[in-house]
Amino acid sequence: MNTDNVIEGFFYNGGTQYKILRRTEYPQKVTAESLDQLDQWNCLRTEFQHETRGENIMGFDYGPSMGGVIESILFRMYTNGERIVSMSAFPHFKERAISIRSQPFDMALMRMERFNGFHSASYSTMFCRVIEQSMRIKTTQSTHMIRIIMMEMERIASHIFVITRLCEAASQNIAAFHLNALRERIIRLAAKAFGHRYFFGINSVGGTARKIHIDHLWEDVGQIVNEFNDILKLLSGSRIFIDRIQKTCIIERPWLSGPALRATGEKYDARMSDSYYDRIKFNVVSEMGSDSLARFLVRAREITESGKIIEQAVSQIETTKPVIETASEKSGNSLVRIETPSGNAIFYMEIEDGNIEYTYLRPPSLVNLEGFLLGMKGNVKTDFPFAYESFGIWVSELSVIA
Amino acid sequence: MSRWILRGLKKGIITSRFPKNEPETISPWSTLPVYMKNSYKGCPTDAIHNNEVDLRRCISCGRCSSSFSPSLNVNNSIILRSERYLKKSLKIYVLDAGSCGACNTELHALSNPFYDMNRLGIFFVNTPKQADALFVIGVLSEQMKRVVKEAYDIMAEPKLVFAMGACPASGNILGSSLSGILDADVIIGGCPPDPFVILNAIMNARGDVS
Numbered sequence: 298m299n300t301d302n303v304i305e306g307f308f309y310n311g312g313t314q315y316k317i318l319r320r321t322e323y324p325q326k327v328t329a330e331s332l333d334q335l336d337q338w339n340c341l342r343t344e345f346q347h348e349t350r351g352e353n354i355m356g357f358d359y360g361p362s363m364g365g366v367i368e369s370i371l372f373r374m375y376t377n378g379e380r381i382v383s384m385s386a387f388p389h390f391k392e393r394a395i396s397i398r399s400q401p402f403d404m405a406l407m408r409m410e411r412f413n414g415f416h417s418a419s420y421s422t423m424f425c426r427v428i429e430q431s432m433r434i435k436t437t438q439s440t441h442m443i444r445i446i447m448m449e450m451e452r453i454a455s456h457i458f459v460i461t462r463l464c465e466a467a468s469q470n471i472a473a474f475h476l477n478a479l480r481e482r483i484i485r486l487a488a489k490a491f492g493h494r495y496f497f498g499i500n501s502v503g504g505t506a507r508k509i510h511i512d513h514l515w516e517d518v519g520q521i522v523n524e525f526n527d528i529l530k531l532l533s534g535s536r537i538f539i540d541r542i543q544k545t546c547i548i549e550r551p552w553l554s555g556p557a558l559r560a561t562g563e564k565y566d567a568r569m570s571d572s573y574y575d576r577i578k579f580n581v582v583s584e585m586g587s588d589s590l591a592r593f594l595v596r597a598r599e600i601t602e603s604g605k606i607i608e609q610a611v612s613q614i615e616t617t618k619p620v621i622e623t624a625s626e627k628s629g630n631s632l633v634r635i636e637t638p639s640g641n642a643i644f645y646m647e648i649e650d651g652n653i654e655y656t657y658l659r660p661p662s663l664v665n666l667e668g669f670l671l672g673m674k675g676n677v678k679t680d681f682p683f684a685y686e687s688f689g690i691w692v693s694e695l696s697v698i699a
Numbered sequence: 700m701s702r703w704i705l706r707g708l709k710k711g712i713i714t715s716r717f718p719k720n721e722p723e724t725i726s727p728w729s730t731l732p733v734y735m736k737n738s739y740k741g742c743p744t745d746a747i748h749n750n751e752v753d754l755r756r757c758i759s760c761g762r763c764s765s766s767f768s769p770s771l772n773v774n775n776s777i778i779l780r781s782e783r784y785l786k787k788s789l790k791i792y793v794l795d796a797g798s799c800g801a802c803n804t805e806l807h808a809l810s811n812p813f814y815d816m817n818r819l820g821i822f823f824v825n826t827p828k829q830a831d832a833l834f835v836i837g838v839l840s841e842q843m844k845r846v847v848k849e850a851y852d853i854m855a856e857p858k859l860v861f862a863m864g865a866c867p868a869s870g871n872i873l874g875s876s877l878s879g880i881l882d883a884d885v886i887i888g889g890c891p892p893d894p895f896v897i898l899n900a901i902m903n904a905r906g907d908v909s
């Protein structure tokens with residue numbers, strides 16, 4: 298399947314509409330006729346409506362605050378019995394309006410770290426890179442490698458978290474305990490190496506802001522990855538677990554993002570064309586099936602790849618001291634893609650005279666939430682947790698960045 | 700199943716001895732910074748006054764590292780009211796009012812085998828009706844204000860309100876705090892608070908440790 302024409306982003310700027318196609322480096326103008334089809338990618342979207350009306354069809358609300366789902370969001374399931382006919386989502390309850398336009402870079406960066414705190418290394422790196430590219434700031438190889446290490450540690454922690462949540466949903470409590478302990482260990486490594494469990498405060502526009510401590514980091518990460526693979530073997534042998542996630546929430550769309558896309562057999566990963574990874578060898582993982590099992594397997598195999606990436610990145614670091622490079626241009630614009638643990642995020646920014654004039658951010662959860670809702674059609678209500686958790690959706694990143 | 704048990708046995712006991720012993724580890728910049736030398740004027744939340752840091756405002760950014768260093772002190776909370784009746788068992792309902800996700804996952808971490816909050820009689824529940832403590836995380840989005848109030852109103856007495864993290868404590872750099880919506884009984888500092896800091900705050904709020 299040729300997915301080069303897939304639209305990954307869409308925004309309005311100065312009365313003109315733009316779209317961002319996969320594998321392109323600049324937004325393109327859009328004609329008025331194609332707008333209906335494009336609105337799905339509008340970052341200002343707050344409602345994901347798929348209402349079904351009809352005899353005996355009832356809408357059941359789940360949320361916005363409930364113990365089963367880790368963040369606040371309202372789901373409405375339309376059903377005439379056990380099967381879900383369609384499903385809507387209303388993620389705006391916990392929506393934050395995060396202002397970065399016209400803000401000093403440092404304040405905007407701290408806000409970006411807290412856009413999705415669980416994936417803060419990815420988003421803070423993306424923010425720094427879009428400014429660095431726009432203002433022609435030449436960052437060092439060590440900065441690139443430190444950022445890669447943070448993002449890959451974050452990926453390991455995030456993937457383990459998603460798999461833990463799947464185990465909890467399937468009452469695989471012992472597996473969940475073991476996985477939870479592994480996530481704790483990777484987060485403690487992050488605290489030891491970077492001074493913060495979620496990498497806050499390390500990135501800076503132009504480089505990194507604090508000295509890091511990465512002695513033995515690779516060995517420790519490698520041990521966690523090996524132990525994860527041992528657990529995976531045990532988990533894969535659990536019929537109860539596999540039965541719950543196999544053929545659950547099948548969804549195959551070219552516009553999905555990250556593990557949800559790669560679970561459809563599509564080998565697309567923003568790291569493939571990311572210059573930071575030019576000197577790093579890794580495999581892009583894909584699976585067939587497009588169901589919760591395939592999404593689980595993609596994540597599980599990516600943990601090994603992240604371990605390999607960290608090993609290579611550690612060996613390419615020249616200094617662990619903070620280094621911050623300065624700008625050679627005051628104005629410019631740029632588009633950056635980052636493969637966050639949940640999928641690729643796109644950030645477009647325009648800078649005028651050192652001031653953030655315009656931004657557009659398309660997080661992966663925006664498209665994956667839509668994918669989850671469409672995939673739930675025909676599933677039974679009890680499939681909900683196995684389906685939702687398999688996407689690794691973060692409601693926090695559906696907040697508005699302006 | 701036996702292979703799981705074998706794996707567990709091989710790992711030995713990994714659960715913390717806290718609060719009997721000191722925490723085995725702590726996330727440095729999630730603890731309160733303490734003054735070392737020189738003065739620092741660039742705090743993004745104006746948390747520093749007379750070289751002392753207000754835990755409600757500190758967002759663990761580490762920008763002040765030239766003058767301050769992390770205290771590594773697990774005691775990073777303000778207890779405005781404690782409830783000794785909840786000493787044996789505390790059931791927590793978590794309410795995400797507009798979080799970034801990190802406070803959610805730190806709370807989730809409390810049930811991992813390192814912290815094992817159940818050993819201290821701390822449990823999560825899926826409805827505020829069964830809860831003794833309401834943990835509010837994140838800044839207060841307009842739409843969640845009503846939800847927070849409703850959750851509090853249906854809780855039975857005695858009950859405690861925890862404002863967990865810089866978001867509900869002061870609004871962080873992102874929005875509104877809990878103040879004016881509910882009165883917090885316990886304020887936990889950090890962005891996000893370290894799991895040991897959360898446990899310590901809970902123990903203090905029910906009069907377990909001094």
Ligand code: SF4
Pocket residue numbers: 732741742743744745746747752756757758759760761762763764767
């Ligand atoms: S860590 Fe950041 S928020 Fe806290 S006192 Fe230092 S500069 Fe202020």
Ligand code: SF4
Pocket residue numbers: 411414797798799800801802803836837838863864865866867871889890891892
């Ligand atoms: S206090 Fe910090 S970590 Fe917690 S929700 Fe707010 S921004 Fe996120």
